[in-house]
Amino acid sequence: MSNHKVVKGVARLALLYTVFAFIAIVVNIGCQALMIWIYKGPFALQLSVLVGTAAGLPVKYVLEKRHIFGFESKNLAHDGRVFMLYTFMGVFTTAFFWGIEYGFHLAFQTDGMRYVGGAVGLTIGNIIKYHLDKRYVFLKETV
Structure with a gap:
């Protein structure tokens, strides 16, 4: 495989990885904001972080599993x-x-x-x- 193809493949992988991280961040922060909007009681911040993480993590997992690692x-x-x-x-x-x-x-x-x-x-x-x-x-x- 030529160096050009290797560099192109690495660049594509890095771009996809970055896009998927961005998508997961949007889901995470969006869910955090939604939780803060819905609930303003005790531990609202901690609950929002937990909900955001619980929403963003599986999104990133599925995207990486399929499109970065081609795993089934x-x-x-x-x-x-x-x-x-x-x-x-x-x-x-x-x-x-x-x-x-x-x-x-x-x-x-x-x-x-x-x-x-x-x-x-x-x-x-x-x-x-x-x-x-x-x-x-x-x-x-x-x-």
Whole structure:
């Protein structure tokens, strides 16, 4: 395979991965906003984050499973196990992202630099997540 085809394939993959992340973010934030609009009681913020995550995560999973990894589950139980493994990898990379964002916050003490740290953490976290999913989650012999 020529270098041009490899670069084109990597660029296509990166674009799709970015688009799918954006879609999941829109679903997540949209559901958070909807929850805050509907419920303003105790723990409204925490509940909205939980609902947003619960809505966005499966959307990203299905899009990546089909269009990034071309993975097909054996059955519903198998798909559930793969989704749990996918979710676990997301917890790990989210903790990594939060650590970098918080580290920037501690080092620079400004909102702007915390956002830079967040962007850096998200970028690195998504690259790590892709490789973890490719290596451990979306395998024919996964659980």
